[in-house]
Amino acid sequence: MSFSEGKKATRQRVIMTELALSPSVRTSELATRLGVSAETVRRDIEELTRRGLVSRTYGGATGLQLGLQPGFQDRDATAVQERDAIARMAVRMVKPGDVLMIDSGSTTAHFARALAYSVDGLTVITNCLAVAQALAPQKKTRIVFCPGEFSADEGGVYGPDTCAFLDRFNADIAFIGASGLTLDGPNDVVSNACWVKRMMLERAERRALLVTSSKFNRRHLELVCPLEHLSDVVTEALPAGPLADALHASGVALHVSPIGHSGTS
């Protein structure tokens, strides 16, 4: 049983630690600090870069943008325009003084950003780090954060504690996201997330789903709830075929916000 972990691994761990403390490191400094040649450090950095843990620069390396969580930000980078459009449309559902529940997810985080400087006097209950962060600068918004186990992939907290906590509150509107939307209803990959969504829906007067049209007809592990449980769906393109019919039949209010109102670089 090896208790040590190999010199290379140790070195690279030091590099990562250093990088967590300051935004950039220099090859030469690391070399002296680690007592190895610059070439070795270069190789280490090269390897870490290949593994996607750091970003190489001339003369050293930098950590990658924090909040660039693999699962989270990946999705966040794509479809910015779509999410913008949805966010803008969803903001119009909110009026000053409302109590909102906002689910974790990249679309809902976008929504929170749009909300921050648009509506005053809100109370927002969320399990999502990015949402809290987005709303934080707006002092007139009260933010209640849920307890739970933090998941880096989702950028939020989950678990029984989260659900039990949510159960104590009443909200005007719940805004949730989803991995997919089918005739059955919204679904998600992660079971824990489903429970949180369900709880939010249960405790809110209006129940809005925020999804990009790319999620239409995508079926994932677990169904969040039947379509009829939703009161509103906000998206950026008209659904077609059976899904459109099902939405209509369920009495869901459909908010469609075509892209292209304001260019975000």
Place this chain on the structure above:
Amino acid sequence: MSFSEGKKATRQRVIMTELALSPSVRTSELATRLGVSAETVRRDIEELTRRGLVSRTYGGATGLQLGLQPGFQDRDATAVQERDAIARMAVRMVKPGDVLMIDSGSTTAHFARALAYSVDGLTVITNCLAVAQALAPQKKTRIVFCPGEFSADEGGVYGPDTCAFLDRFNADIAFIGASGLTLDGPNDVVSNACWVKRMMLERAERRALLVTSSKFNRRHLELVCPLEHLSDVVTEALPAGPLADALHASGVALHVSPIGHSGTS
């Protein structure tokens, strides 16, 4: 009526934008892209660095650690070396598998970043956004987040919910920060924060205070606890005079980590 904002300002804005998109920029590339000499870009970067907006590197610049709130950030920008030293020292108190409670604050956030890639298999209970964010990429760490009202200034959650939640757990070590440290003990400006700190101290085996020496003998609104309640104090310079005596008399283990072991820019 100036509609434009001056060439320099525009240039620097471009630099910031570029930096928001990729973790680092190169002087040479910016120079050609902006159509100015490298010397000018260098001067721009230098100025941005002085303003605390970017961090200069050899050959370019990188953005600074994201995820730190404004009020938070302000304090964080200062005394980086001190906090680094403290963080490194504090990390040595932690062993794999420990259960930690980490308070919100800029020093503790720094500590969390240092911890992220240094020790495996931790469970961290925290009320601080930045701490969760720092630890998130390290998959082997379990992060439990407290409920509560989110305070943008402090970058964490507070309130009765927070305290009640903490009361359910037992930890090996609690790491707390403070606004000041006097003969009486650690104190803080914000009453809510004090309660959280107290609760953490109460639920942990070892009780460590992380403070920069600039906090010595500073008296603020509320006393967190008497000196004797602490088991460890981690700082970067030896306290002097009565404070030193008091610490010694209280049986507190003092960990001093002088600055300058590893030059980080």
Place this chain on the structure above:
DNA sequence: ATACTTATGTGGAATGTCCAAAGTTTTCAT
């Protein structure tokens, strides 16, 4: 216009970085 401050460009010396090739040490399986 003139004087003054601020921005920007230029050139060269000093220093730092990169890369590849070759030599040395360490590690490890047999």
Place this chain on the structure above:
DNA sequence: ATGAAAACTTTGGACATTCCACATAAGTAT
């Protein structure tokens, strides 16, 4: 032990970046 592979250091030359002093340009107030 022994040989082979992996890891590391060294070396030297090509190239990039920095720094500094000074020249030039642009903008501002008098």
